[in-house]
Amino acid sequence: MTILSEYLKEQRNEEWRAQLRKKLKGKERTNIPRVDMPEVSAKERTKYQNVEVNLGLDKEKAIIEASRCMDCATPTCIDGCPVQINIPEFVKNIEREEFSLAAQTLKKTSALPAVCGRVCPQEKQCEELCFYTTKLGKDPIAIGYLERFAADWERESGEMSVPECAPSNGKKIAAIGSGPASLSFAGDMAKLGYDVTVFEALHEVGGVLKYGIPEFRLPNSVVDVELDNLSKMGVKFVNNFIVGRTASFDDLKNEGFEGFFVASGAGLPRFMSIPGENYNGILSSNEYLTRVNLMGAASDDNDTPVLRGKTVAVIGGGNTAMDSVRTSKRLGAERSIIVYRRSRAEMPARVEEVNHAEEEGIEFMNLANPVEYFAGEKGRVNKMRVQHMELGEPDASGRRRPVPVEGSEEDIDVDLVIVAVGVSPNPLIPSCLPELEVSKWGTIEVGDNMQSSIPILFAGGDIVRGGATVILAMGDGRNAAASMHEYLSSEKK
Amino acid sequence: MSTNSNHMNRIVDKEFLSENVVKIVVEAPLIAKSRKPGNFIILRVSEKGERIPLTIAAADEKNGTIDLIAQKVGVSTEKLAKMEVGDSLHDLVGPLGKATEISKIGTILACGGGVGIAPLLPIVEGFKKAGNRIVSVLAARSKDLIILEDEIRKWSDEVIIMTDDGSYGTKGLVTEGAEKVIQNEKVDECIAIGPAIMMKFTSLLTKKYNIPTQASLNSIMVDGTGMCGACRVTVGGKTKFTCVDGPEFDAHQIDFDEMMMRLGGYSEEEKKAHETAINQR
Numbered sequence: 001m002t003i004l005s006e007y008l009k010e011q012r013n014e015e016w017r018a019q020l021r022k023k024l025k026g027k028e029r030t031n032i033p034r035v036d037m038p039e040v041s042a043k044e045r046t047k048y049q050n051v052e053v054n055l056g057l058d059k060e061k062a063i064i065e066a067s068r069c070m071d072c073a074t075p076t077c078i079d080g081c082p083v084q085i086n087i088p089e090f091v092k093n094i095e096r097e098e099f100s101l102a103a104q105t106l107k108k109t110s111a112l113p114a115v116c117g118r119v120c121p122q123e124k125q126c127e128e129l130c131f132y133t134t135k136l137g138k139d140p141i142a143i144g145y146l147e148r149f150a151a152d153w154e155r156e157s158g159e160m161s162v163p164e165c166a167p168s169n170g171k172k173i174a175a176i177g178s179g180p181a182s183l184s185f186a187g188d189m190a191k192l193g194y195d196v197t198v199f200e201a202l203h204e205v206g207g208v209l210k211y212g213i214p215e216f217r218l219p220n221s222v223v224d225v226e227l228d229n230l231s232k233m234g235v236k237f238v239n240n241f242i243v244g245r246t247a248s249f250d251d252l253k254n255e256g257f258e259g260f261f262v263a264s265g266a267g268l269p270r271f272m273s274i275p276g277e278n279y280n281g282i283l284s285s286n287e288y289l290t291r292v293n294l295m296g297a298a299s300d301d302n303d304t305p306v307l308r309g310k311t312v313a314v315i316g317g318g319n320t321a322m323d324s325v326r327t328s329k330r331l332g333a334e335r336s337i338i339v340y341r342r343s344r345a346e347m348p349a350r351v352e353e354v355n356h357a358e359e360e361g362i363e364f365m366n367l368a369n370p371v372e373y374f375a376g377e378k379g380r381v382n383k384m385r386v387q388h389m390e391l392g393e394p395d396a397s398g399r400r401r402p403v404p405v406e407g408s409e410e411d412i413d414v415d416l417v418i419v420a421v422g423v424s425p426n427p428l429i430p431s432c433l434p435e436l437e438v439s440k441w442g443t444i445e446v447g448d449n450m451q452s453s454i455p456i457l458f459a460g461g462d463i464v465r466g467g468a469t470v471i472l473a474m475g476d477g478r479n480a481a482a483s484m485h486e487y488l489s490s491e492k493k
Numbered sequence: 494m495s496t497n498s499n500h501m502n503r504i505v506d507k508e509f510l511s512e513n514v515v516k517i518v519v520e521a522p523l524i525a526k527s528r529k530p531g532n533f534i535i536l537r538v539s540e541k542g543e544r545i546p547l548t549i550a551a552a553d554e555k556n557g558t559i560d561l562i563a564q565k566v567g568v569s570t571e572k573l574a575k576m577e578v579g580d581s582l583h584d585l586v587g588p589l590g591k592a593t594e595i596s597k598i599g600t601i602l603a604c605g606g607g608v609g610i611a612p613l614l615p616i617v618e619g620f621k622k623a624g625n626r627i628v629s630v631l632a633a634r635s636k637d638l639i640i641l642e643d644e645i646r647k648w649s650d651e652v653i654i655m656t657d658d659g660s661y662g663t664k665g666l667v668t669e670g671a672e673k674v675i676q677n678e679k680v681d682e683c684i685a686i687g688p689a690i691m692m693k694f695t696s697l698l699t700k701k702y703n704i705p706t707q708a709s710l711n712s713i714m715v716d717g718t719g720m721c722g723a724c725r726v727t728v729g730g731k732t733k734f735t736c737v738d739g740p741e742f743d744a745h746q747i748d749f750d751e752m753m754m755r756l757g758g759y760s761e762e763e764k765k766a767h768e769t770a771i772n773q774r
Contacts, residue, residue, distance in 0.1 A: 201718050203537060203544075203584040211720075240586040242718070246523050267719040271732060278725060278732065278751055280758035287721035295715070296541065303543040303569050304715075305762035379754035426719055427737060 004084065008075065011089050020092055021071050030132070034139035035065040042359040049298045049330045050215035053356055054118070054148075059097075062149040066095035069141045072131050077143060080129040082475030083110045083184065087126060091146055100161065103154035106147060107163050111187030112180060112226045112474065114155060115209060117148025118218050120471045121350050155225050162232045166193035171488060173259040174199060174252055176243045176429065179207020180470045181263035181461030183230060184477030190233040192485050197236045197257075201428075204294060205237045207265060208470070211294040212286070214323050216330070217353075244432030259456050259484050262444060263477065266462035267426020271419055272315070276373030281307055281381040285316070285324040285420035292327055309416025311335045313384060315370055316420035317347035322354060324418040325362050333416070336362050341369040341389050341402040367391070367402065371409065373417065384414050425463050433457075441466060449483035450476060458484050502536075502582040505558060510640040513565040514608055515574040516550070522557030524549070524587050530595060530619035531709065531741055533612075534561070534587030535717040538576065542583060543569040546714045548612035548740075549588065550641070562611035562640070568766045589717045590740045593707075595619040599681035602674055602704070603629040603649070604667050604695050606687020610641050612709050613686045614648075620684075621648040628680070629653070630670040632691070636661035667691055668698045675702050682706070685744060689756060693749035700745050708744035710735045713758060726752050 011017070038055040045051045057065065069091045077087045086105055093102035106113035122144035127133060130140035154160055171194050175182040178200040186196045204210050209223045231237065243252065249260065269284030271277055288306070291297040295304035312328035314321050317340035329336045338357070340347060343366050347354060358364070367389040374383040388408035391400035425442040437445040437453035443466050444459040446452050452459050460476025462468060506518035524534060533548045551560040565571050576582070593616050601620045605613035610631055621627050627648060632655040633639045639654060639661060646652050654662025655670040663670065667687070674680060675698075683706040685695040692708040699706040712724035712735040724735035729746035733739065 201586060202716060203586070211716075240584050242586065242589070245588055246527060246586070248527070265720075268734065268737075269720070269722040271722070271725070273732065278727060278755065280755060284722040287715055287723050290715050290721055295543070302541045303572075303766065305759050305766060307759070307762065378757065380758075428718060 008078070008086065008088075011086065012071065012073070016096065017071060017092055020096055024067060026070060029068050029070060030136060030138065032064060032068045034068070035061050035142050035145065037142075037145055042356075042361070045216060046326075046329050046360050048216075049292065049327070050219065052219055053216055056152055057145050057149045059153075062094050062146060063097060065142050066091045066146055068132070069095070070131055076129040076131065076134065077126040077141075080125040080127070082125070082471045083116075083478050085109050085126075085147070087143055090150060091141065091143070094146055094150060099150055099153040100157070100159070102150035104161050104163075106150055107161065107229075109478065110474065111184045111230060111477075112209075112470075113147055114151035114222045114226055115180070115218060116471055116474070117144055117146075117151050118222070119213060120144055121469060123351060125471065155222070160225070160229060162229065163187070163191055165191050165233055168195060169193040171195060171258050172197070172256045173261070173484070173488075174243065174257045175261045175263065177201075177207055177263040177265055177461070177463075178205040178237065178239075179263060179265055179461060179473065180209065181473035181477040181480075182207070182261065183226070184474035185261045185263065185460070185481045186235045186477075187230055187233065188478055188481035189485070190230070190235050192481070194485075195234070197238060199241045199243050200237065200239045201242045202294065203239055205239055211290045212320065212323070214289065214293055214327055216326065217323065242428065244429055249433065259488055260458070261477070261480050261484065262429050262452075262457060262459040262463055263461040263473065264426050264429050264463045266423035266467050267428065268424040269419070270422045270424055272370070272421060274371055274373070276375065276381070277419075279373055279375040279381045280379045281309070281375075281415060282373060282417040282419065283307070285314070285320045285418050286423065288324055288418050289320070289327065292331070298331060306331070307416055309333055309414070311337070311412075311414045312416040312418065313337045313339050313370070313412070313414045314418045314420055315339050316422075317342065317349055318420060318422075319349045319353055321418075321420035322349045322357050324420050326357055326360055328416065328418065329360055329362065337365050337412075338362060339365045339368050339370060339386060341367065342399060343367055343391060346399045369402070369404070370417075380415065381417055382413065382415060383411050384417060385409050385411050423462070423467050425466060429463070449486075450480035451483055451487065455487070502585040504576055504578050504580050504582070507576070507578050510562065511637045514562060514638075514640055515565070516560060516562045517573070517576065518558050518560050519582060519585065520557055521559050521585055521587075524585070525552040525554050525557050525559050528552050528559065528588040529592035530615040531590060531593035531612075532588035533590050533717070533740065534559070534585060535589060535714070536561070536573075536582045536586075537584040538569065538572045539583050542572065544584075544715055544717065545569050545573065546589070546711070546717055546736075548615075548709070550611040550614050551618075551644070552615075562608065564608040567763050586717075590736060591738070593619060593741060595623050597624045600626040600628065600679060602671060602680045602683040602699075603627055603645075604671055604683065604685045604687070604691075605629065605631050605645070606667055606691035607633050607638055608640065609687030609691070609709075610639070610645065613684065614641055614644055616684055616686075616709075617645060618648045626650050628674050628678075630655060630667055630674065631662075632656070632667035632670065632687070634658065666694070668694050671695060672698055675699075675704065680704050683744075684709075689749055689753045692744060692747075693753075696744035696747070696749070706744040707741045708747060709741045710739055710747070710752065712736075712740075712752070713756065726755070
């Protein structure tokens with residue numbers, strides 16, 4: 001940590017930063033209101049599955065927003081970033097119109113800046129710890145918008161910089177899964193000179209960024225550019241390959257792989273085990289989103305079908321639930337309803353996503369939980385029974401526990417139900433490695449350095465956390481890369 | 494071994510086993526080496542194709558090929574049946590699913606219905622090689638729908654053929670053939686693979702005689718790795734995923750009625766897709 005803070009200080013003391021700080025008085029900076037993100041109108045965007053809602057900042061707006069930043073001597077914002085982006089450095093580069101340098105600053109610690117600028121919950125991370133939030137009680141610097149601006153500017157300029165990589169050390173390592181944890185790990189290891197191969201079970205690389213997050217929030221083309229950047233750094237991608245099945249860990253070791261990073265994600269969708277849940281027309285958010293996002297089921301020229309509903313209920317209050325309910329609206333639902341057992345305040349989804357959903361006409365049925373489903377003659381769901389809830393004492397998560405209200409059941413006509421109540425870890429990898437220590441929930445047990453009970457095997461992301469965010473997964477990837485590098489370079493092994 | 498060697502997916506042989514059932518032999522050296530009886534693969538014919546799960550009917554480790562058998566049931570399987578020798582599958586991944594638990598048990602009654610005979614083949618082979626006596630009952634609507642008879646015979650001590658119309662073997666259902674076997678000799682375990690209705694009635698029969706029975710399910714799937722839950726099935730009152738918990742389950746515990754209902758879950762969409770495809774011709 002001290003090395004980091006000294007490095008940050010050194011950067012801050014550079015002549016251009018010092019000059020830039022003098023350009024405006026503190027008061028002049030703090031008087032500027034926070035920028036608004038331009039959006040496509042709800043009416044227009046819900047006509048398409050792949051029109052991105054947020055349009056991004058233009059150059060002028062970005063520069064003004066960047067000039068709000070005080071370039072604090074102790075930039076607390078960085079503490080909120082799981083991949084420790086040098087936030088003031090990239091923001092000040094935007095202020096002085098060195099956009100390319102801003103993008104390069106991002107890429108020093110983040111393998112996916114254009115992705116993070118779109119999907120990170122900045123309001124709970126860097127922006128929550130911004131000086132404006134903590135000390136001034138004002139809207140924080142729009143760090144997320146600026147991150148997206150710098151990454152997009154570089155991409156659209158057509159002059160993508162490739163981060164510098166150390167000369168090859170000849171060591172082969174494997175990353176299993178190709179989601180954010182793995183990509184972040186692969187980027188860091190490539191920079192350290194390793195020969196990295198990313199193995200993906202599906203036919204497309206990107207993990208949840210491709211199969212899960214819809215294009216109206218994260219266009220595939222944005223993900224592809226970041227993947228392309230990793231390829232340019234020498235990272236190899238192998239799709240349609242299940243490590244442990246297509247070839248065993250031993251096969252790969254014999255082929256020269258010296259280290260493994262398992263980031264196979266949270267595979268299994270959870271259901272609620274209530275009567276009627278296996279009727280047709282009741283599916284997991286994973287299935288629904290995979291059909292639409294990965295398989296392109298919304299368009300007629302793809303062979304994969306997707307069920308459409310007139311009245312769609314989505315069970316859950318997280319980002320996946322928001323993604324699903326907004327997708328259903330785009331696929332022509334007349335009513336799309338979020339059914340969530342707690343109140344609006346406890347929803348784990350990002351506020352921005354909840355607001356966007358509301359603008360798009362999504363209905364919110366809070367403090368309600370399905371207890372039974374009913375179906376017509378062909379087994380297609382046609383009705384759900386919900387029980388209303390009230391908030392009781394706080395539970396282990398610190399949120400007030402929802403308590404059923406006796407006799408409050410209500411029947412609602414629905415013809416499609418998407419269950420988005422969380423996921424369990426994918427058992428594929430642990431089932432191939434009996435000596436690997438896993439928790440009772442099936443997550444891989446690792447130490448602070450992300451090392452598992454098998455010394456050459458590190459793990460991170462949802463297979464360790466059980467269900468988290470893109471950026472926490474990326475933090476794990478970075479952490480694991482640093483630890484694996486230390487381990488493979490040491491004498492101990 | 495090269496990690497890229499399974500990415501050719503080239504079709505080296507193709508043969509129609511009946512009008513609607515096609516066998517393709519595909520280059521997939523890694524899968525040919527690692528697959529076990531009961532495993533399946535997922536393939537895509539083209540960039541915009543569906544992910545199609547198919548059981549591995551046989552594998553040739555030396556030549557690095559696997560045999561896949563598919564019945565034309567919709568747009569995707571029709572596209573697959575149109576592929577020719579020399580073409581490459583767009584995607585192929587596997588082996589998936591739990592392998593069949595094979596050991597020396599005694600006498601195995603292997604019941605295969607229609608295209609279900611294909612996944613039955615490697616299981617019969619496995620049990621035979623483990624030293625079991627195998628009595629196979631193959632059933633279909635008519636003679637031309639009985640597939641892989643010679644291959645099954647190779648690994649069976651006895652083979653009984655049943656056809657609905659009596660055009661081959663004995664006229665009657667698979668259950669009639671199976672019951673005769675059960676009445677004639679001690680059967681230690683039964684394997685049933687075929688249409689859901691056939692597995693249901695075979696399971697009801699063996700339950701009557703208290704014979705442990707495994708059925709291999711062909712649920713609807715998307716990813717095949719546990720991620721989507723489309724393949725869920727109720728076994729012993731609990732929801733299981735066919736792709737990672739199966740595809741074989743204790744037949745006496747399977748809710749076949751629910752399974753049949755779920756197999757029709759996309760029938761409207763499939764019908765529409767089929768009509769669109771026909772109109773585009």
